[in-house]
Amino acid sequence: MDIIDRAALEERDRHDPLAAFRGEFLLPEGVIYLDGNSLGPLPRKTEAAVQDLITRQWGQHLIQGWVDDGWMELPARIGRQLAPMLGAAQDEVLVCDSTTVSLFKLLGSAVQFNPGRSKILSTKDNFPTNLYTAQGLSALLGGRVRLQTVSEDAIEAALDESIAVLLLTQVNFRTGAMLDIPRLTAAAHRHGALVIWDLSHSSGVLPLHLREWEVDLALGCGYKFLNGGPGAPAFVFIANRLQPGFQNPISGWLGHAAPFDFSPRYQPAPGILRATSGSPPVLSLAALACGVELAAKADLGQVRAKSIALGDLFLKLVAQECAGLDLQPACPTDSALRGSQVSFSHPQGYAIIQALIQRKVIGDFRDPNLLRFGLAPLFLRYVDIWDAVQHLKAVHENREWEAPEFQARKAVT
């Protein structure tokens, strides 16, 4: 294996077709941010856009803002901007509520499409909000529909005519391992089940083809690789063919066909708008619009290629620089099977991450012992990976993780 040095990576950065995107973000001085998969950084344009929304639009236009400033249009407008990134049609995507609330809505509708069936099938290691939401819905339905969970390699074998909906997340939040959307979608369809794909760790960084893959329903987080800001609303995708039958379980007034008739009887809006419940979170949407606009400018083929290169580099450098340090890759080493993160296991994972944060290298820790590093190609440079691995090596060599302040657990990891 060729030895990699920092100078070679500086050269690589000079030829990076995405290099200019870094300047579009406000990154704190000296920080190597490897958590863009958890909370994306602040796009420069967001600051002014949110300020304008507050002082000029809300401050001066008051209630007229709903129409004059296009607030009411934001959920569908941002949806149209996201559509090409998802391989969706313009009228298949809407941005409205949090990821968790959006999931409840999709799941609640999905089980009504298949009323004779009694199970939601998911994976044991799915992101907990997916499992909890399914459990909550099951309780609400008096146990008529139950959640069944299996390991990732047992999904296809567990599909049968009792499954109403297959609920999966493309990229495993711990390991970064990727599930095969077209294959599992086709398998679910062979058994008459619907699919819901959670694309929280995918949108903005992986090329997606939801129409071509015949995905039924999907959703994804707005504050990870889409850089929409803390707690940003999520997007939902509802395939055109399912929209007429989509029954929103949070059937609020703004999802009504004619909200300002104030009719006592709910009648859903046509098309994707029936996924609306109440008033859109306009302040949050203003920030999300900037993140999505930025992500939409990047060529997703280039983004994916760089994401793979950053991940391969991280793994190679850990092997080259940190041999003998007890760091085991916990993500797929085959880039075709890996999302946009790398993870490693180490018995002192938590304390190592804390020691790295002290050195301004921001990654995160996931139970039981995983160090997780998100790879956001729009602002990371190849030299950042070199520098991060040098810090990782130094933390080990100096045994910095032994310091008591790094051993105590914080509330947000």
Ligand SMILES: *Cc1c(COP(=O)(O)O)cnc(C)c1O
């Ligand atoms: C981040 C993430 C969520 C986030 O849910 P919120 O309601 O936005 O807190 C949901 N699902 C997955 C798979 C995630 O990675």
